Amino acid sequence: MSTSFAEENYLKIIYRLSEGHDEDISTNAVAELTQTKAASVTDMLRKLAEKGWVHYQKYQGVRLSPEGEKIALGIVRKHRLWEVFLVEKMGFNWDEVHEIAEQLEHIESDSLIEKLDAFLEYPKTDPHGDPIPTKNGVMPELGYLHLSDMKAGKRCVLMGVAKDSAVFLQLLNKMHLSLGSALHVQEVNAFDRSISVSIDNAPAAFISHEVAKNILVKLA
Amino acid sequence: MSTSFAEENYLKIIYRLSEGHDEDISTNAVAELTQTKAASVTDMLRKLAEKGWVHYQKYQGVRLSPEGEKIALGIVRKHRLWEVFLVEKMGFNWDEVHEIAEQLEHIESDSLIEKLDAFLEYPKTDPHGDPIPTKNGVMPELGYLHLSDMKAGKRCVLMGVAKDSAVFLQLLNKMHLSLGSALHVQEVNAFDRSISVSIDNAPAAFISHEVAKNILVKLA
DNA sequence: AATATTTTTTAGTTGAGTCTAAAAAATAAA
DNA sequence: TTTATTTTTTAGACTCAACTAAAAAATATT
Numbered sequence: 001m002s003t004s005f006a007e008e009n010y011l012k013i014i015y016r017l018s019e020g021h022d023e024d025i026s027t028n029a030v031a032e033l034t035q036t037k038a039a040s041v042t043d044m045l046r047k048l049a050e051k052g053w054v055h056y057q058k059y060q061g062v063r064l065s066p067e068g069e070k071i072a073l074g075i076v077r078k079h080r081l082w083e084v085f086l087v088e089k090m091g092f093n094w095d096e097v098h099e100i101a102e103q104l105e106h107i108e109s110d111s112l113i114e115k116l117d118a119f120l121e122y123p124k125t126d127p128h129g130d131p132i133p134t135k136n137g138v139m140p141e142l143g144y145l146h147l148s149d150m151k152a153g154k155r156c157v158l159m160g161v162a163k164d165s166a167v168f169l170q171l172l173n174k175m176h177l178s179l180g181s182a183l184h185v186q187e188v189n190a191f192d193r194s195i196s197v198s199i200d201n202a203p204a205a206f207i208s209h210e211v212a213k214n215i216l217v218k219l220a
Numbered sequence: 221m222s223t224s225f226a227e228e229n230y231l232k233i234i235y236r237l238s239e240g241h242d243e244d245i246s247t248n249a250v251a252e253l254t255q256t257k258a259a260s261v262t263d264m265l266r267k268l269a270e271k272g273w274v275h276y277q278k279y280q281g282v283r284l285s286p287e288g289e290k291i292a293l294g295i296v297r298k299h300r301l302w303e304v305f306l307v308e309k310m311g312f313n314w315d316e317v318h319e320i321a322e323q324l325e326h327i328e329s330d331s332l333i334e335k336l337d338a339f340l341e342y343p344k345t346d347p348h349g350d351p352i353p354t355k356n357g358v359m360p361e362l363g364y365l366h367l368s369d370m371k372a373g374k375r376c377v378l379m380g381v382a383k384d385s386a387v388f389l390q391l392l393n394k395m396h397l398s399l400g401s402a403l404h405v406q407e408v409n410a411f412d413r414s415i416s417v418s419i420d421n422a423p424a425a426f427i428s429h430e431v432a433k434n435i436l437v438k439l440a
Numbered sequence: 441a442a443t444a445t446t447t448t449t450t451a452g453t454t455g456a457g458t459c460t461a462a463a464a465a466a467t468a469a470a
Numbered sequence: 471t472t473t474a475t476t477t478t479t480t481a482g483a484c485t486c487a488a489c490t491a492a493a494a495a496a497t498a499t500t
Contacts, residue, residue: 006487027448040488042449047486059448059495090335100329109320115310226457247478260458262479267456279465279478 001051005106008075009034010044011053012105014064015072024061070137077133079105080126081116087127088120094127094178095169128169129160129179129216144216147195148209152187160216168214175205183217221271225326228295229254230264231273232325234284235292244281290357297353299325300346301336307347308340314347314398315389348389349380349399349436364436367415368429372407376437383434392435395425403437 003011013033017025027045031038042058049056053068064072082104086097114135117123124140125131131140144159158181161169172178176199186196186204193209207215223231233253237245247265251258262278269276273288284292302324306317334355337343344360345351351360364379378401381389392398396419406416406424413429427435 004486028446036487037489038448039450039490043487086332090332090339092331092335096331100327100332103327103329107320107323109323111312111316112306112310112320115312119310224456248476256457257459258478259460259480263457 003071006044007048007051007053008071008106010041010048011064011068011072012075012079014054014062015069015076018063022063024063026061030062073133073137073139075105076139077135078107078113080130080132081113081120081123083126083128084120084123084132085116088123093169093173094164095166095173097127098164098166125160127179128164129158130164142216144218146213147183147185147197147207147215147217148193148212150183150185150188150195150212150217152185154185155220156183156185156217157181157220158183158215159218162214162216168211171211172215175199175207176202177215182220223291226264227268227271227273228291228326230261230268231284231288231292232295232299234274234282235289235296238283242283244283246281250282293353293357293359295325296359297355298327298333300350300352301333301340301343303346303348304340304343304352305336308343313389313393314384315386315393317347318384318386345380347399348384349378350384362436364438366433367403367405367417367427367435367437368413368432370403370405370408370415370432370437372405374405375440376403376405377401377440378403378435379438380436381434382436388431388434391431395419395427396422397435402440 010030013030014025017029017033027038027041030045031041034041045054045056045062048054048062048068052065053071054062054064056062079101082101083097086092086100087094092100117135123132125142129142129144131142133139142159145156146162147156147158150156158177158179160179161172182200184198184201186198188195189206193212195207195209195212196204197207198204230250233250234245237249237253247258247261250265251261254261265274265276265282268274268288269282272285273291274282274284276282299321302321303317306312306320307314312320337355343352345362349362349364351362353359362379365376366382367376367378370376378397378399380399381392402420404418404421406418408415409426413432415427415429415432416424417427418424
């Protein structure tokens, strides 16, 4: 069965909202990410349920069926591979690629995606450190930690971000934070939960809790 | 003013039908290429005329306005650059890229196209020998000749094709004809207007008039 | 437990782009 | 130059994916 542009977007967004837990997703949550109204979402959820891609009971929220998840993973795979292409081959910055990849992810051609994957030398992660699902529909688990959970004294490496909005990424640029940055947590400030961190051995800088929550690291 | 997917397709097709002459294009001709019915075309032409992209009077046919031509050239430019990408970077054959490029041509990002152009080292032609419009909206004139117009004895080089359907290109593959093939016309057969041609100095083969019409050459 | 608030769904519209069937205009043939 | 044929347009309907406004259900508050 073929998927429309709109359907693919809904499935992708339901997938995103489902990551990391197994509660059903609310209509409103979907509406916010699709930039549509709740009434429109209700219509679409009924349609997706009819096609067997989601489990949906009115007033009970929605979750992906196995088939729906497979489609969603295919879209996420395409999105992330195109992002690698845009950064690695076209020279874009990591804060510039999201919108373009939102378009490219809907290009339909299995052979193109396989060739693109080979051309990019089978990347494991996208420019934001997010794992790229395999062509069999498996999302690799990377097991990163949140910088906001690090204790004073810990050394770690910035491996990814939990949010890829341009404003957030541009803030990281200003702070000289990027994938691979070596972080040394000096202290966690009780007052506002901000963290004093030295970045690549420079004098320590403050990182707000809000920012730290969205930075993914692994211990050095 | 922004352009929808459908509008872009219509403008591109009207452009294609207008190349090489200046008569107005009929509703039916457009319908055939857009794979829609004449009634749908009439609706769209009225809409395109309202937006100022075509000149259209009912029963009189249609032609692009300068603004419409600029949009069409932008689409053609994107289409052809993506085709170069698909063949040169992704390893597709020239008969496999049309459908994928039909999708990619609608990706909206000026900066992407400029970077793609640079990445491909500013190609002048696509994998079928068709010229790539400049970013200022100028279609280069290559002045190729049709193989069907060559007289016996002429030597020439295959520079392009006037049709890029997969079946046609696959036939050329079978005949070992590709861009750059050296052609030596032995004789033009009066009976069916087929041409006896030696390809890259191999023993002469027959090329039907129908095929020869769609092969573009320059004199060697 | 009753009431208020929030969330979600229903019902009815809208716009884009397509369709079919029938009418009108243009073109070709007798 | 009539008549027949083809092309094009009009009229009305359909699907998809969105909307608003109002009703219904679920949740939170008093």
